Amino acid sequence: MRFWLSLKRAGLPAHIGIIVIVLFAFAAVFAPWLAPYGESEVVDAVPWATPEESGTLLGLDQLGRDLYSRVLFGARNTIALAMGITILAFFMGMTAGFFAAVVGRWVDLLLSRLVDIIMAFPTLFFALIALSIFGTSIPVLVFVIATLDSTRVYRIARALAMDTNVMEYVEVARLRGEGLWWIMRREILPNTLTPLLAEFGLRFCFVFLFISSLSFLGIGIQPPAADWGAMVRENGVAITYGIFTPLVPAAAIATLTIAVNLVVDWFLRKTAGLREEY
């Protein structure tokens, strides 16, 4: 009840954000029922046929597949992948961060130095190295991006856990003889969850944009699976012929990112005063 009330008072930007996210989630979940054609079904062997020529909503892509159906399936693939990677990154980053904060000493020093080194190098280049060595498959993609992204989570989780770790109730738990896992899960986690949740939204945006960029570069999700970034890459040439439908998946990426940002903004204002300036 209180949740609905605060949701109602969230303001227009947050409402727009929530509506967009719900719409995208709906499209992702029900893609097979909403799409008039299959994910890689060739409707007509005319590349880039216009909506009028092909009788479809957005026209056809470079192989004559229905663009609208592929945008829907793309929502499914891209969002699910980004979600999975973000969850994995949080699991890894939070575990390592809490662990470093609670244990301290050399474990903290070692993990923090390692994270420093990874963060001193652009994520894109790390991903390029890893993908050129291990090849581009979904498991490699998930593991590589999750590992790289977990360094950012680690920093925040460690800082938050450091503050919580010196509280009396943690000391009480320690004196009571609770183990490391209990302290991390039952004492630290509940008291650091809210700021981490806001961070989840931002990390999701980052991962989502990152996968799209990788797919756009041709080293992310591989065809024939539909993916927004890859669709822009495959159909980008058509723009120079004056066919603007390839901008639709790109616009979808932009819309979802902005929507998530709007919601995160509201969430941060609600929980911790004002959002940081940058």
Place this chain on the structure above:
Amino acid sequence: MGLTRLIANRIAFGLITLIVITLLISLALEALPGDFAEQRLGQSATPETIAAIRAQLGLNEPILVRYWQWLSNFLQGDMGISLSNSRPVSELLATRLGNTLFLAGASAIVAVPLALFLGILAALYRESLLDKLISTSTLAAISLPEFFIGYILVALFAVNWQIFPAISSISDNMTLGEKIYASLLPIATLTFVIVAHMMRMTRAAIINLMQSPFIEMATLKGLKRGRIVVHHALPNALSPIINVIVLNLAYLVVGVVVVEVVFIYPGLGLLMVDSVTSRDLPIVQACILIFGATYISLNMLADILSIISNPRLRHPR
């Protein structure tokens, strides 16, 4: 800690990062199934030819020896041989690197003054209509993928109005004017992305500064706004502004890769992405090292400059 010691520490960290990363690449290459020799020979691989190539390329040496050889060769300009067309990597890289530097340099020349001007303006007239307009549009701009901005510019300027070319073909025998004309859209895309980031950071840095106690003191003392900005705020703003500029130049290194692919601009980024797809590892290795070294040195420079320009950083707790 003395100033020189602090700077030496920072440089050491940069070098260690670079060494760890190149070492990681070499180690990972070791773990690859198959090897250079087999890949290079392809169909004509027989046990004898593989052994010969392995010996010729020095693949039988231990990993650390080979890493050292690769590093010392690299520093002397010998970056190995491309797997796909057997040409020396340094030859392939030379013109590409020049093109990328041209693109990044031109974008920086436009973006830096523009972003600083807009950022300071937005910060000084905070909460005004202008500030809100600038802040909202930059928030939207940083949420957009680079390629989206690139293609929108193509759709508008290359297709709709047909003023600029959609594909930037650059060659050595073009004049500077022709080069700028051919690469105007990629420059505009990069500028747009960088300005958005840099402006937000400048605005945040200046606002942060204007809220500090000594500015409040100057205001309460009854000083004119112009005098506060020029005499009190600007000298202290130097350090954060230098930081913002250099950090964004580092970001340019990453952004250039995607933008080059959008406009098929013949630069280092495009070469790197193509080589990742064809798994031409010597080229990837060389590109990563060049990009990575630039990125790390720029970040290092940002830290060192802010240590020099802000004496408070010299005495960390």
